[in-house]
Amino acid sequence: MASSLLSSPALLPFSSSSSSSSSFLLHLRIPTTTSSKLRILSTHATNVELIADPPTPSSQRLSFGFQNVADTFWVNVQRAEGRPLSIGLNSPLHFGNSKLETLNNVAIRVELSNGCVGWGEVQVLPSVTDVTLEMALAKAQEVCNFLLRTPPATLTSVFDDVTALLSPREFAPIRAGVEMALIDAVANSISVPLWRLFGGVTSTLTTVITVPILSPEEASILASKYYNQGFETLKLVVGKNFAAEIAAIEAIHAAQPCCSFMFDANEGYTPDEAIKFLEKLKDVGIVPLVFEQPVDRDDWKGLHEVSNVARTYGIPVAVDESCRSLTDVWKIIDKNLVDAINIKLPKFGVLGALEIINLARKSGLILMVDSMAETRLATGFAGHLAAGVGCFKYIVLDTPLLLAEDPVVGGYEASGAVYKFNNARGQGGFLNWNLLPDAGGLP
Template sequence: MLQDVAGVLPGHDFASARAGVEMALIDAVANSIRIPLWRLFGGASDSVTTDITIPIVTPNEAAQLAAKYRGQGFQTLKLKVGKNLNSDIEVLKAIRLVHPDCSFILDANEGYTANQAIEVLHKLNEMGVTPVLFEQPVHRDDWEGLHDVSTVAMEKYKVAVAADESCRSLLDAQKIIHGNLAHVINIKLAKLGVLGALEIIDAARKANVALMIGGMVETRIAMGFAGHLAAGLGCFSFVDLDTPLLLSEDPVYGGYEAFGPLYKFSNARGHGGFLHLDNDGSK
């Protein structure tokens, strides 16, 4: 049945719709056999620890957010960068003052040229800052630039580079793997569909390429499913499932318990999350 979904909703353009249908069907299977999704996906763990994102804001605003997240127990901060190189550096300096021990993931969202991305790494090195990951530094179709940044990042600065927008299919993943174009592949279910994601996860694991799991701007329905998958498989080096924490209102209850950066999957079967049925949030 899942293969039929891929036939009806093929390709990247329908990936998010395909992912939604696949999630519902897989959740139904887990419910029918009365096990939680994380067990269905392998049972490696019943929890994951996520980073949290600081958007492109002023240095003062970034520092306020970093201090807040430090108080909540977040150790890894994901910074959106790529609009202005000098501003990005100032934001990093401001965050370091209030959360000096945090780990950084930089997400350029295709915003730099290869030379700019390498310059960022050079300036960070001068500051004594080594990001744990540099995500999608160049345009998704700039394969040569991605390779160049990945090579310099690892050989000179020991920084891993992740392909996100550059990997939208199994063919893209195979190109990245065989060409050594990046060290990490970012898996997003809304970008790939569930079955498509599992194919890429399998290919990356066989090639010893590290994995990250992320998402779009999603509620805990989709993020919870991705979290169950990540916990169950236990193969993700980087977890970026924070968007439900950033929403002004959460339209979903259940699915997992959040303790700062820790998502704990305590439900008895399936996904465990449900939409609020009325405005006051009652069940």
């Protein structure tokens, strides 16, 4: 009788006290959102008492507790495989001094013994990590084969083993893809969307969109197109040609004066050039939301100099390439080097990103989440995570908008700059696996 009133009675903590051989009292403690009373139900043989807990904050009600799930859910992998995922781009993507015209990643599919499937994506950027597609496929399959041989264990234990296999920094994108797939499979198993698993703060995000290096006229036209589609914040790539970049920024500002800006120098400036850039922005009346990676990743002194000048203008400086480990985060906090950190899952893995998020929360650092060269599989996962934890000030998950096609079925809903995570469980997206070549069929 009580079970008809409870959505998941098996998951509720309970205690029982035997009053006789033919009857007992069962206490079921039920979390509530109001202080309304609950009826006491009884039968001839059994008394069931429903006890209402005090109301809990909405963020706690919606969170299933990722760490608790990882520590208690036992994973038994029945199938695991990595396959090439090749997608064209509408226009080249620039990463530092390199240019990407085709996305060549690795898709990961993990199936558990309960039939639930999880999906992950390994970003492959040889110019950034020195890991080629062939190397990524081989390493991903090595981990998949390991998962198939591993006896059932808690998700936390499996994570430890995966980390041991993929400990070098250059394998972080592979570790991220495998972690995504495992977490997605577990979330599907317990019928929970990822954003709830990671904290349940919100199911909606608004993304920034990137404007590449273009002439002033081209940049103005593209920016107006994006603004009319609902993108109110533009991220502009700078750091190559100071005069041309300022001209493009002024043209965009003139065409769309209500647009907000973020600037990413991709390590392109010297400290003096970066400071000059900030001074010029002040002259033309533009205050960006953030100025990302203005100088070389290893120039910590120059980074601090630029950050101190930027603070006088009310502009936070963010690090991307300079932040490669938890040690770097500690250094940034200890020396007060910058005000923001850009988190990319392929750089740190999912677990590493969660560590940095917790540390940043305690220190007051501003958090950004960004994508590099990924489909909606990876950006969907990152979006769920950012929505769930709810502490990211800037969201830049726009790469799928720049792809020539979308290989992902389902997943989040995109309406202009707004992403809605309405799926019932997991990250919600998947690939037509049979349409992808096996590991031997490289593009």
